[in-house]
Amino acid sequence: MPPKLALRRVLRATVAIPWRNRAAFVRVLAAPVVALVVMDLVVEWAEHALGGWRSVVLSVAWWALFVVIAVRTHRLVLAKDEEQMAKASLRWSWRETRFFGWLLVIYFQVALLGLLLAMLGLAIMWVVPSGPFQLMVVVAVLPAAYLLARLSLIFPAVALDRPVDFGWAWARSAGNGWRLVLVVAVLPLAFSVVATxxxxxxxxxxxxxxxxxxxxxxxSAAYRALVVETAPAGVGH
Known part of the structure; x- marks a missing residue:
């Protein structure tokens, strides 16, 4: 079983790694990050002005930009191939396609689980009308977040071109599910609150x-702690 994930170490690395390598991060990520800012504003406008399929197309474009940023960031942290990433501009390759595919598969499963649990919660509320609504939300959200967390190590592995499957991710995240929930669900939620x-x-x-x-x-920091640093010498991670 992998070691327990040191959350303080992950949080320190989240700030320290970009700061120590700020020149590389700016060089590699400036263009896609600026594009994401513009896309955020366009999507915000489209939701009010356009609606329908046009806003859906723009949302897909936003996720495509996210994939570019995610792949580059994972590789900056874990593979340190700044030169290759800097030359890539906003180019889309098989690596990004594979990452996007895994993103769709995993988020579909997470959304499906959340939907099924939400339906279960509604059924319980129908039987017990006085049941607390907040409890129903927790019943739906927490297991879905846990599933996302247990599978989340697939993303940095795919960015590194590693062969992965659900069994591998489940094994590598064993014993750290709720710690990874803090990394992939609670931390983004906190950042979202700050941004808005x-x-x-x-x-x-x-x-x-x-x-x-x-x-x-x-x-990336969690992946490095649970996969890279625990891999036997000479074994791919």
């Missing part, structure tokens, strides 16, 4: 994009 606190779409977009990078760095 300004009550300005522009400020929120400017804050949100760098915070996305920090979220990915946090997952």
């Amino acid at each position: 606190a300004a009550n300005s779409a522009l400020v929120a977009a400017v804050l949100a994009a760098p915070l996305v990078v920090l979220e990915v760095v946090a997952l």
